[in-house]
Amino acid sequence: MAIERLKTGNPNVDEVLHGGFPINTINVVMGAPGTGKTILAEQLVFANATAEAPMLYLTTLSEPLDKFIQHGQSYEFFDSSKVGETVFYEDLGMMVRERGISALAEIVTELLTERKPRLIVIDSFKALNELIETPQDRRTILFDLASVLTAYNCTAFLVGEYSGEMMTDLPEFAIADSIILLMKQSTGVREQRFLRVEKLRGSASVPGMHAFNISEEGIELFPRLLTPEISQLYTSEPERVNTGVAGLDDMVEQGFWRGSTTLVAGPTGSGKTIMGLHFIREGVVNNEPGVYLGFQENPVQLSRVMSHFDWEPKEPVKNEAFELMYRSPVEMQLDSVAAELFRRVREGRVKRVVVDAIGDLKKSSADPQRFSDYMYALTQWFATENVTCLLLYELHHLFESPQISDEEISNMSDNIILLSFSRSEEMTRKIRIIKTRGSGHDHREHTLDITSSGVKVKKFS
Amino acid sequence: MSSPLRSSSADNPAGRALILVVERNPAVQRLERFFLEQAGYSVEFASDGVTALARAQELCPKIVVTEILVPRLDGLSLCRKLKSDPRTKSIIVLVFSHLHAEDRALEAGADAFIVKPIDEDHLIDIVSKLLEISSEGAGG
Numbered sequence A: 001m002a003i004e005r006l007k008t009g010n011p012n013v014d015e016v017l018h019g020g021f022p023i024n025t026i027n028v029v030m031g032a033p034g035t036g037k038t039i040l041a042e043q044l045v046f047a048n049a050t051a052e053a054p055m056l057y058l059t060t061l062s063e064p065l066d067k068f069i070q071h072g073q074s075y076e077f078f079d080s081s082k083v084g085e086t087v088f089y090e091d092l093g094m095m096v097r098e099r100g101i102s103a104l105a106e107i108v109t110e111l112l113t114e115r116k117p118r119l120i121v122i123d124s125f126k127a128l129n130e131l132i133e134t135p136q137d138r139r140t141i142l143f144d145l146a147s148v149l150t151a152y153n154c155t156a157f158l159v160g161e162y163s164g165e166m167m168t169d170l171p172e173f174a175i176a177d178s179i180i181l182l183m184k185q186s187t188g189v190r191e192q193r194f195l196r197v198e199k200l201r202g203s204a205s206v207p208g209m210h211a212f213n214i215s216e217e218g219i220e221l222f223p224r225l226l227t228p229e230i231s232q233l234y235t236s237e238p239e240r241v242n243t244g245v246a247g248l249d250d251m252v253e254q255g256f257w258r259g260s261t262t263l264v265a266g267p268t269g270s271g272k273t274i275m276g277l278h279f280i281r282e283g284v285v286n287n288e289p290g291v292y293l294g295f296q297e298n299p300v301q302l303s304r305v306m307s308h309f310d311w312e313p314k315e316p317v318k319n320e321a322f323e324l325m326y327r328s329p330v331e332m333q334l335d336s337v338a339a340e341l342f343r344r345v346r347e348g349r350v351k352r353v354v355v356d357a358i359g360d361l362k363k364s365s366a367d368p369q370r371f372s373d374y375m376y377a378l379t380q381w382f383a384t385e386n387v388t389c390l391l392l393y394e395l396h397h398l399f400e401s402p403q404i405s406d407e408e409i410s411n412m413s414d415n416i417i418l419l420s421f422s423r424s425e426e427m428t429r430k431i432r433i434i435k436t437r438g439s440g441h442d443h444r445e446h447t448l449d450i451t452s453s454g455v456k457v458k459k460f461s
Numbered sequence B: 001m002s003s004p005l006r007s008s009s010a011d012n013p014a015g016r017a018l019i020l021v022v023e024r025n026p027a028v029q030r031l032e033r034f035f036l037e038q039a040g041y042s043v044e045f046a047s048d049g050v051t052a053l054a055r056a057q058e059l060c061p062k063i064v065v066t067e068i069l070v071p072r073l074d075g076l077s078l079c080r081k082l083k084s085d086p087r088t089k090s091i092i093v094l095v096f097s098h099l100h101a102e103d104r105a106l107e108a109g110a111d112a113f114i115v116k117p118i119d120e121d122h123l124i125d126i127v128s129k130l131l132e133i134s135s136e137g138a139g140g
Helices: A011-016 A037-048 A065-072 A092-099 A101-115 A125-129 A135-151 A164-168 A171-175 A231-235 A272-285 A299-307 A334-346 A358-363 A368-384 A407-412 B026-038 B049-059 B075-084 B102-107 B120-139
Strands: A026-031 A055-059 A087-091 A119-123 A155-160 A178-187 A190-200 A210-215 A218-222 A261-267 A290-294 A322-326 A352-356 A388-395 A415-421 A429-435 A446-451 A454-458 B018-022 B042-046 B063-066 B092-097 B112-115
Touching: A011 A190, A011 A218, A026 A037, A026 A135, A026 A171, A037 A055, A037 A065, A037 A119, A037 A155, A037 A178, A037 A218, A055 A065, A055 A092, A055 A101, A065 A087, A087 A092, A087 A101, A092 A101, A092 A125, A101 A119, A101 A135, A119 A125, A125 A155, A135 A171, A164 A171, A210 A334, A218 A334, A261 A272, A261 A368, A261 A407, A272 A290, A272 A299, A272 A322, A272 A352, A272 A388, A272 A415, A272 A454, A290 A334, A299 A322, A322 A334, A334 A358, A334 A368, A358 A368, A358 A388, A368 A388, A368 A407, B018 B026, B018 B049, B026 B042, B026 B120, B042 B049, B049 B063, B049 B075, B063 B075, B063 B120, B075 B092, B075 B102, B092 B120, B102 B112, B112 B120
Parallel strands: A026 A155, A026 A178, A055 A087, A055 A119, A119 A155, A261 A388, A261 A415, A290 A322, A290 A352, A352 A388, B018 B042, B018 B063, B063 B092, B092 B112
Antiparallel strands: A178 A190, A190 A210, A210 A218, A415 A429, A429 A446, A446 A454
16 A cells, blocks of 8 residues: 655655655654755745644744744745644743653643644754653653554654764664754855664665755755666667767767767867857757756857857857756856756756766765766666766876876766877877777877867878 | 823823733843833733733733733734623733734734834833823813
């Protein structure tokens, strides 16, 4: 039988939870102060509050109730017209101070019978826990509370500033059907928030750490990209894709396979960006929508590059089949960018993608292994969706590079093109295809000219 | 600042206008007491809506200053009850809350709404204006 679930008010969190929290469960939301626990809980409450299903939010001794209200109202999901109608805030901390912590289950029972909520949040539960003097009392009080919450038709959330080691010591983790951990990670001056499902009884969830931001809309989560299950599908469309670079398609049997990923590696000024623009422009001409994900040149700078060429349409960037996703590399977050790109791919809106450049994406990732996993999953999704992709990669050596890119990126690419300069006085641009998967190719090095029509491979006979 | 009005029914023996404050938080109660008493008013408190209703019927204060988020009977429901009861409908109700709910407060029959945190000058100014208006109305 399908589990009935409670939506979180955030479709991406629901995706991670495979549809939401199972109803009539006890759930723990844990994390250090400032990680977004209360926002997650309040978003959940306001998303589900109706006259038939009222919500009860119990504040305790971590912050005064007035603080919750004051802060909560800065978020768009906080509908103040629901407060007192379908969302009820109560100061449980005050009641416990008056009647003692041993009366906790009794007080909660009174509130449940009075408000008849379908969802109850106790925030912070850890603050209440600290009032309990002995482990024995803690067990007894928690058992009584869990009995009430289980007996009554409601879904409960215990929110607290718990750390990882408390999970083995405190009884609320034993009674919890799910445990959601929110955390912050710092890399240099950058800070990123992550959500992880530590436990979800009776249901699968998307494993791993999912990055999220907090905005006026609440929590904006980017589910970790997983590799599609049937990745070998990417060879199923036996069709070649023209790059738009004169002479290049001839070097690989009339173009790369549709759904393939091509790494274009070269030093600065070697023609990578122009090659990427050719690729997207060729898509515009052939009615294959494309996304150019760029981190260095902003739209004005890219338009300037394109205006030098006698291309038609003159400004493909204004064509609806050409979407420029410009992101400043400063404060960029790998997950949000990748998630946005992935969303477009999954919606079937794009056929071609250029990432300019991979190094910028990598710099924004705190964990190299995670970056590698993410890129692998992304390229596999491109393949299964028959999206053809160019990954541009900047080499730091002008003439000869000891290595093309990180091993993982090279391995996950179907094709590799190396751009370089000759050591001659003219510093002629050179192009060589290093690898193609499932295709023959011209192994020789050729000259890459930049003309009024863009870049052009000048083959010697 | 306007002087507190005097009234036979709602003033204490010292002749100071009586204000009933409905507030669950003792710390906030202390602040409100300080500012209102300093301004010359007499102050009584209730920590929940049900007690406040009973106290209002018993004391007939000039003004009820109520937070919305109070236990047992919220401030808006308290306001509706006060305004629908002939014995208490003439009591001025000032809703004073962290919740931005001015429209709902006025719909519930409140005479005024102000948002927290406490700005003592603003609070005293509104209270004295409400008393002035009430006095003019009573004077015909």
